[in-house]
Amino acid sequence: MSAQLAVKADVETVSYANALLETMDNALGDNPNCIILGQGADDFKGIFGSTAGLADKYGHNRVRDMPLMEDGMTGIALGAALNGVYPILTHIRSDFVLLSANQIINLIAKYKYMFGGLYELPLMIRTVIGRSWGQGAQHSQSLQSLFAHIPGLTIVVPSSAQTVLDTYPYLIAQHKAPVITFEHRMLYNLDFEVDRGQFLNNPLTSRLVQQGSELTIVASSIMVLEARRAAKWLKEHGITFDLIDVHAPSHIDRRMIIESVRKTGKLLVLDTSWTSFGTTAEICRLIAESEPQALKAAVRSLGLAPAPCPTAKALEDLYYPNLANVVDAASALARGKAAHGIPLPPEKTMSDIYKKFRGPF
Amino acid sequence: MAVTPELYAKLFHRALLIRRVEEKIIELYPSDLIQSPVHLSIGQEAISVGVCEAMKDGDLVYGSYRSHALYLGVGGDLAEMFAELMGRIGGVSKGKAGSMHLTYPKKGFMGSSAVVATQLPHAVGSAYAAKVRKTDQVVVCVFGDGALEEGVTHESFNFAALEKLPVLFMCENNQLAVHSHLHERHAFKIENMAKLFGFPYTRIDKGWDLTEVYETCKRETDSVRAGGGPRFIEAATFRYKEHVGTNDDFHVGYRDRADFEAWVKNDPLVQDKAGLRAYLAGVDAEIEAAVAVALKSPAPGIEELLTDVM
Numbered sequence: 001m002s003a004q005l006a007v008k009a010d011v012e013t014v015s016y017a018n019a020l021l022e023t024m025d026n027a028l029g030d031n032p033n034c035i036i037l038g039q040g041a042d043d044f045k046g047i048f049g050s051t052a053g054l055a056d057k058y059g060h061n062r063v064r065d066m067p068l069m070e071d072g073m074t075g076i077a078l079g080a081a082l083n084g085v086y087p088i089l090t091h092i093r094s095d096f097v098l099l100s101a102n103q104i105i106n107l108i109a110k111y112k113y114m115f116g117g118l119y120e121l122p123l124m125i126r127t128v129i130g131r132s133w134g135q136g137a138q139h140s141q142s143l144q145s146l147f148a149h150i151p152g153l154t155i156v157v158p159s160s161a162q163t164v165l166d167t168y169p170y171l172i173a174q175h176k177a178p179v180i181t182f183e184h185r186m187l188y189n190l191d192f193e194v195d196r197g198q199f200l201n202n203p204l205t206s207r208l209v210q211q212g213s214e215l216t217i218v219a220s221s222i223m224v225l226e227a228r229r230a231a232k233w234l235k236e237h238g239i240t241f242d243l244i245d246v247h248a249p250s251h252i253d254r255r256m257i258i259e260s261v262r263k264t265g266k267l268l269v270l271d272t273s274w275t276s277f278g279t280t281a282e283i284c285r286l287i288a289e290s291e292p293q294a295l296k297a298a299v300r301s302l303g304l305a306p307a308p309c310p311t312a313k314a315l316e317d318l319y320y321p322n323l324a325n326v327v328d329a330a331s332a333l334a335r336g337k338a339a340h341g342i343p344l345p346p347e348k349t350m351s352d353i354y355k356k357f358r359g360p361f
Numbered sequence: 362m363a364v365t366p367e368l369y370a371k372l373f374h375r376a377l378l379i380r381r382v383e384e385k386i387i388e389l390y391p392s393d394l395i396q397s398p399v400h401l402s403i404g405q406e407a408i409s410v411g412v413c414e415a416m417k418d419g420d421l422v423y424g425s426y427r428s429h430a431l432y433l434g435v436g437g438d439l440a441e442m443f444a445e446l447m448g449r450i451g452g453v454s455k456g457k458a459g460s461m462h463l464t465y466p467k468k469g470f471m472g473s474s475a476v477v478a479t480q481l482p483h484a485v486g487s488a489y490a491a492k493v494r495k496t497d498q499v500v501v502c503v504f505g506d507g508a509l510e511e512g513v514t515h516e517s518f519n520f521a522a523l524e525k526l527p528v529l530f531m532c533e534n535n536q537l538a539v540h541s542h543l544h545e546r547h548a549f550k551i552e553n554m555a556k557l558f559g560f561p562y563t564r565i566d567k568g569w570d571l572t573e574v575y576e577t578c579k580r581e582t583d584s585v586r587a588g589g590g591p592r593f594i595e596a597a598t599f600r601y602k603e604h605v606g607t608n609d610d611f612h613v614g615y616r617d618r619a620d621f622e623a624w625v626k627n628d629p630l631v632q633d634k635a636g637l638r639a640y641l642a643g644v645d646a647e648i649e650a651a652v653a654v655a656l657k658s659p660a661p662g663i664e665e666l667l668t669d670v671m
Binding site: 033035061062066067069071072073074075076077078079080081082083084085087102103106107111112113114115116117118119151152154177 | 421423452453454455456457458462464466471472474476479480481482483484485486487488489490491492493494498500512513516517519520523668669670671
């Protein structure tokens, strides 16, 4: 992938956090009625760098630290949007957004439809998925499928600086609807190669990240990076695959996934959350309902162990799928047997790797 | 500000319209033309009429599921209201909202929610937007005494007070949450809750009195507009009918008919015979005409099922 991009003149390296900061800065600069509200949005940490310095630049009235009021501030976003302001809410952990669930599900998701199209609610709720260093049960959840279940919400799980840069400006300036983003904390400090010349007609849909022949991998958020790392390993052993980044669970490119599975006949789905009732289940439903005859093997899915997240590192390392799990599942599918004979990478946990490795991806 | 005879006539006429619209709903309800829960405002009309009359063009108001009075208070279209209640395409929200979600953005009525207290942060958010955009809007939030028990109310009051936002909190205290009395639900005095956040507090005891309600609301909205932050009105009022539905419910035992009878003795929509003589026939004719228009509107078609989702 990088070889192909490197020949272009406008490729540069941008961290996920800086991509977010750039989009937030431009949103405030382009629209005097855009505001950011969140606990700590104006402090020295600035939502892990994604709002750093913006309060000084645009004023604390527009980048406002909020009291501890997730429910209330979400209703405030609705009311502000109805009175000509584009609000961006920030939550440093997506778990906290459950306190906002009433406003999001009962009000924000329904305001346009329930009132017969009299209102639009352009607004964005940014949330961060935590992982590693003992985040535990209440600082680590990936709740995207819970909200993607609700009609009326746009859900985005950006996997890279590129997907942030090509999607957020579009969402903020043109998508006249409520958006919830789930940004993975472990992506924030990673560097990505970004193609500034890339233009997408529709940034709000899935992406074909790379092409291969043995199987199709559909992944979300940081699992896209895990799949890219698995691709490097497996290529040395003669296995290639199509990799599709879900990107927007509310706006999945069904045709892209169906066409890939039609080609490969094998499907592995990777998610940052639990597999039951989640994005992986939804992708499986899509194939089961649309193209079951294309499958040459039972689908596989990898996600969290079906438990709350344990804090102890020994258990946490077992809780998340790792690179070896991905390579093993992909190899078994590609070779058609569990005893596939392909060596597994020695790596036990993604979080240890990303502490040392910053990219660029 | 004194209420002129002309203004009083306007307030009375509007309150009577609300009363007679709701009595028309009671009449129609057994026919199943309205297939949706209705939370009637009968007995509480004066609050909505007074607060809406105190609003200026550009001001916004939010309400609850008991908002027939608010809709008509801002001057919402009558035929569109009946069509909405009947689930017709000609309804203000194409029949998708019904009685519990009336709205009329053309006159600043920005929505009503059937989940208690959810409209409080909406009003505060619109007021914050008014501050960011430097408009001179006042945002009015109408809610019941039950809303004061919800957590989001505390959050909303706190932020409104912190930011000194241009919002008028109007608490319609009918003493009841469904069938539960205030004294079973509140360990606090409403006045003390308002004062906790520094809101100037006014109590309207005669919630039936169109003049007192209007004058209080006018004074308070003017004060909010002048700056200095949110203000709070608690208006005593009386819900004549059951929580939801069109019936009396004094026989079931959770409240006393004598309280109702005492209230009705002061109700201008019952006692003001001259006013009734002057306006009743005209109001009823207006309602009949609106119902006739609504009945001609067709039901929404399948093309509406998936319209306006995203």
